[in-house]
Amino acid sequence: MKFPVEQILNLPDMKVLDFQELEGEEIIITIEKSVNYSTCPWCGQITHSIHQNHWRIIHDLPWNKKTVLLKINRRQFKCHKCKKVFSEQLDCVDQSKRYTKRLATDIVQQVLNSNIHSVAKRNSLSDEEVESMLKKQVAQILNINLSQIKKLGIDEIALVKGQGNYLAVLVDLDTHKPIEIVQSRRIEDIREVLVNWGVEVLNQIEEVSIDLWSPYKNLVEELMPNANITADRFHVMKQVNDELDTMRKAEKKAAMSLDNKSERERILEALNKSKYALIKNQDSLNEKQRKKLKSVQEVSPKLAKMHALKEEFRDIFETTKSWGDSIIKLLDWMYDALLYFPKSLGTIVRWFGEIVGYFDGRTTSGAVEGINNKLKLIKRLGYGFRNFNNFRLRSLLNWHL
Numbered sequence: 001m002k003f004p005v006e007q008i009l010n011l012p013d014m015k016v017l018d019f020q021e022l023e024g025e026e027i028i029i030t031i032e033k034s035v036n037y038s039t040c041p042w043c044g045q046i047t048h049s050i051h052q053n054h055w056r057i058i059h060d061l062p063w064n065k066k067t068v069l070l071k072i073n074r075r076q077f078k079c080h081k082c083k084k085v086f087s088e089q090l091d092c093v094d095q096s097k098r099y100t101k102r103l104a105t106d107i108v109q110q111v112l113n114s115n116i117h118s119v120a121k122r123n124s125l126s127d128e129e130v131e132s133m134l135k136k137q138v139a140q141i142l143n144i145n146l147s148q149i150k151k152l153g154i155d156e157i158a159l160v161k162g163q164g165n166y167l168a169v170l171v172d173l174d175t176h177k178p179i180e181i182v183q184s185r186r187i188e189d190i191r192e193v194l195v196n197w198g199v200e201v202l203n204q205i206e207e208v209s210i211d212l213w214s215p216y217k218n219l220v221e222e223l224m225p226n227a228n229i230t231a232d233r234f235h236v237m238k239q240v241n242d243e244l245d246t247m248r249k250a251e252k253k254a255a256m257s258l259d260n261k262s263e264r265e266r267i268l269e270a271l272n273k274s275k276y277a278l279i280k281n282q283d284s285l286n287e288k289q290r291k292k293l294k295s296v297q298e299v300s301p302k303l304a305k306m307h308a309l310k311e312e313f314r315d316i317f318e319t320t321k322s323w324g325d326s327i328i329k330l331l332d333w334m335y336d337a338l339l340y341f342p343k344s345l346g347t348i349v350r351w352f353g354e355i356v357g358y359f360d361g362r363t364t365s366g367a368v369e370g371i372n373n374k375l376k377l378i379k380r381l382g383y384g385f386r387n388f389n390n391f392r393l394r395s396l397l398n399w400h401l
Contacts, residue, residue: 040086211231
């Protein structure tokens with residue numbers, strides 16, 4: 001049975017001239033374009049006149065765990081009309097490169113889950129060749145198409161928790177892909193990036209979801225005059241959860257000062273390790289957390305009431321369908337929560353327009369949480385990407401390759 005080299009090679013515009021397998025470790029396939037003519041890039045004339053042959057060895061995707069080398073003929077033609085000599089174009093390989101385009105794409109995918117040196121060694125390439133492949137892919141994503149962006153999310157990510165090392169992430173909320181990573185969350189740095197997008201792009205943005213940080217709001221109002229600003233509901237929910245947890249700590253502290261030992265121990269046993277039982281969505285609690293929540297409710301009527309209000313608040317955003325009903329329920333909740341969530345209430349009053357803006361299109365920056373986790377993983381795997389620019393490029397490649 002004849003070896004189906006052309007089918008395995010899968011380069012339709014090329015024909016196979018020879019096939020060699022060397023000692024079971026390396027395969028060399030000799031190929032050239034299947035047509036015997038080319039179009040002059042200078043005058044557009046078709047010519048059949050071959051000036052000379054140029055043979056090159058390039059790396060291709062491995063086959064059956066064996067290294068594949070293509071001995072490829074890039075022919076030179078001479079145009080009879082303008083008398084100029086030119087090399088034919090090969091779709092499978094870029095000029096002057098020693099590897100096929102499809103190998104470069106595969107190598108970049110490998111690097112995203114490993115590191116440059118390991119991937120180079122595994123594929124019999126040099127570190128420099130792998131870096132060259134990355135730079136080629138990076139050049140393609142540096143011009144991310146912004147012409148379709150309508151909904152933008154602005155958020156920050158702390159790559160190292162507790163160290164204040166924040167990056168700003170700009171996300172297309174329709175595609176759930178980051179479109180830019182800024183080295184800091186300083187407004188000056190973010191403004192520079194947005195201004196470089198151009199007025200046309202900024203004017204087409206219809207909605208921007210932000211956290212509860214007024215400099216973001218001021219920046220959007222300055223640069224995106226047609227955009228509605230929405231306060232991200234998850235950041236609003238975090239305000240409520242933080243205030244609930246603050247009361248949990250206060251209740252625990254008060255219990256520690258009780259003179260009655262048995263009462264003190266009873267309350268502390270219920271409150272210890274109860275944070276997530278209180279702030280986690282009630283319908284997501286496991287059996288152990290449900291028991292802990294019940295214990296907290298039994299020893300602290302105040303925490304029980306605040307937890308019930310927290311769940312009501314979440315329910316307004318998750319289940320209410322009508323814009324009008326949502327506003328009424330939120331106002332009712334604010335009245336009931338006045339004595340329990342004064343800090344959160346103050347924030348909601350200040351950001352009321354942006355918060356209720358959620359009920360128009362129900363836009364959130366929730367996708368950023370998933371992006372956050374992936375960026376942290378990329379940081380941990382960042383061998384060969386030791387500065388911010390390399391980290392940024394590697395990160396964008398994960399979504400735009």
